[in-house]
Amino acid sequence: MGWISPRRLNRLGMLNMNRRNVDYIARYNERASYPLVDNKLKTKLAVAEYGVKTPSLLQVVRQQHEISHFREMAEDLGGFAIKPAKGSGGKGITVITGRDEDQYIKASGARLAGAELERHLTNILAGLYSLAGTPDVAIVESLVESAPSLAKYSYQGVPDIRIVVFQGYPVMAMLRLATKASDGKANLHQGAIGVGLDVGTGKSLNAVQFNRPVALHPDTGLAIDNIKIDAWDQMLEMASRCYEATGLGYMGVDLVVDANQGPLLLELNARPGLAIQMANGLGLLPRLRTIEDLKRPHFTPWERAAFAMDTFSAA
Template sequence: MGWISPRTLNRLGMLNMNRRNVDYIARYNERSSYPLVDNKLKTKLAVAEYGVKTPRLLQVVRQQHEISGFREMAEDLGGFAIKPAKGSGGKGITVITGRDGDDYIKASGSRLAAGDLERHLTNILAGLYSLAGTPDVAIVESLVESEPTLARFSFQGVPDIRIVVFRGYPVMAMLRLATKASDGKANLHQGAVGVGLDIGTGRSLNAVQFNRPIVLHPDTGHALENIDIDAWDEMLEMAARCYEATGLGYMGVDLVVDAKEGPLLLELNARPGLAIQMANGRGLLPRLRTIERLKRPHFTPRDRANYAMEVFAAL
């Protein structure tokens, strides 16, 4: 499907922010569930009980005195990721992809000493990156090594897949590819590329950067029209399982495909953005209303994923 203007998208059922906040987030998301998805550590523990895999947890740093154990833990690691448990929008995440002597190497090639990482952990504990500036916890996870056929489309950063899940049904998906402009992060507001994905097959539909249509990745030069996501049905079922794990009726599920582990959950978002519609060239409203009209909801994540693949497949 080719590029469609925002005006046309509105006629096709583009969900705007006010309607998202009132009709979907406020109506379908219990406030009591927010702490679960706003804290990456709590998310990991909750989804594990429902068979949803996440990157391996290497260390949890809760107190300043525990930082001294980080250097010893990381001594033999080639790569890892440090994340604030309550961070948002990718803030405070530091990804180490290699070592050179005593230095740690980031994906961009820049170098950090162990002391730099320890200061970063101190900043996380102080709440520098948390949603409300409150004291936080740092988690250290195993490095995600992107599946090679997907990795070649992204610039430095690991590509991820955002799936919007409504009442347990995957309703829309996109692939997010890092760029130079986004500083290696899969953040569309910072300039990452969004590639709409056919819910039925996992194949690319069209792509945007800064809400403008593109056909080639601006940095890698790869064409974005024939991307095919492996293990697509497995990823949709994982996303659907997050409904049981959290009880959230409307959320964004962010997944990656690891070269060794396969699909992994990165994080959940109780307030997913709306740029996914631009990437797909389709509005969310018709799909949300289709789910709302269901008289007999499907009870298993597999059944809900199958229904979505059948009903929301690109025409």
């Protein structure tokens, strides 16, 4: 896993923020599609029509008076996740992994009283975590149980996979591993590890934490250079299907591998960050141009995924 300096990445076709915003997001993303991906509930309903699985929806809390029924609904649940429908960057997401009488146990081991969770739901409805501070709804989903083959590499949090999809083609991918520094969240800015993945095989290529190279996970001590994602071709096809579901030309697709259900979509992002390039040690521009230069686009999600696996393979 060799370290590649930002200057060299520039020469390798690094996409910068301005160019991403003007040449790709503004050009290829219809404004009308934004509400669909900026709202997790709308995303779930839209992608379901295209055969893309998401964690099971247990409850939607839309009004303050519905909060009183929450504990009733959660009575028999071992674990669940509460999410603001219009939240971003993981803000406002609370993951509950167990119960101890009236105490809810978080992934970190911290305990919350039922009243605290209800207060959290009130804050979500008030728009505390929504993109523009507008009123929101809370969605309660089944807990993702990460596949053991990936879970062992992450500290507490569920590892997820970000795939950048351009014109329906998966062009670059990375695995995000939570650390103690990132508080068990797969957020690179907070200290999660970004592991570049070979689009052709789903194997790890390169890894960074705080934009510096790493070979071992700082908390689990495991080597990161020999990870392989199961059901990789299925994940790429799922990511590709999100193009038909949303009409977005440039987006980030976030997936997880559930131990029981296989690949699941967590969320979509119409403005995906650029750290995926550092994780891969490669710039996005050459791959985006390859797709732009296609004389004859592929019409099915599987054809696009297969083309990407063949064209962008590191082998």
